[in-house]
Amino acid sequence: MVVPIDDVDPWSLVRAVPSHRTWRAWRGPNGDFHLAVGHAWRMSTNGRSPALDLSDLGRMLKDTPGQIATISVAFDPKRTHQKDQIWKDFAPIEISVPEVLFQRVGGRWSLTIVADAERFETVERGAKAIHQSALTGTVPEAQIEGQVEFGTYRAEVQRALEALHNEDVSKIVMARKAEFRANSEIDHARVLRRLDERFPNCFVFAHRAGGSQSGPGAVFLGASPERLVACDSGTLHTEALAGSAGVGQSETERSELANALMKSEKDLREHHHVVDYIQEILGPITSGFELGELGVKSLKNVQHLHTPIRAKLKEGATILDAVKVLHPTSAVGGSPRERALELIAEIEGFDRGWYAGALGWMGLGDSTDGELTVAIRSAMIRKNIAELYAGAGIVVGSDPVAEDQETRVKMRALLEALE
């Protein structure tokens, strides 16, 4: 059942979901928003069961009732969830058709409910209560204070550089984790509202898992500039995003840094690795590969080299086929992919979990559309603690001090939204 509903503030809606329920929220750069609550249908791996085949699932899901399915794939589903308890409620792969779906598409709000006859009334009542409470509720503005602990990074970059010299790898993306400890509980809706305002051209995403009657579960959230893939009436859109620079103190400095980035040999080399890799990997499922113009994607705190890419999805292929081949891209893993993933697991002292994973949605029924982001610039929030993640592409010539700085700058976006 799909019904139009009154316009509502998306983050008040997120805040109004009862604390024992799981939800997934998404705001795309085009302004479309969805909040998916609960599961009418769910498929997930727990890390021990054999990997789900995304291609098979894509085809199976076509006949499932509902508007969309939400998709969540950890950075490295085969290896994740071994070191950190923090990811225990976030399955390495999860695909879900929500029981309740609030959507704002092209500025119009609607509510979709997928439930069998027995549950329908209860679910509908719950959905209307969320909407009603959001219409009258507010998201708090109060600032919070806290301390951040960045942890080590330069030694890990050094180890990656040694591997680049000694082995047959040309790029490894090294990530770090920082801990922000606030003096009071962190309000996820407030953080999301701030990310939404500060990063209009990014994907803002959040997922709450593992809630129970005794308290809410952790929330994984972020604002990512990177689109993994979008499908729009059979056309596949993706992009290469790698190679970074700061923004300086003024508009002039911002454009000087962007110009220098367009000429930086190290950054161009890193960027071209990503472009080549995407072209090679998309071959079997697409035709008519087209590279857009290389440019700079300029965000509030950082700028990146950016190349848009377009291709035609071959007959019968779905967005999940594209996720299967593209993820994890060399902008977050490295190249060659498998060896880079092994080295990341060896060198980084933590589980990436869903950081740098693939998060998004796909249309059901006749729709072949969908979109996923690469979940970078993200954090896991539980009570008053936020674990923040950021990484940088390491290639021959990378400087550990500069990479340390770059990852701190990337984390600033979230820190500013948290405080």
Ligand SMILES: C=C(O[C@H]1C=CC=C(C(=O)O)[C@@H]1O)C(=O)O
């Ligand atoms: C891995 C991250 O960024 C990637 C995306 C864009 C630019 C990157 C870079 O310049 O290193 C990274 O490859 C991150 O932000 O955690």
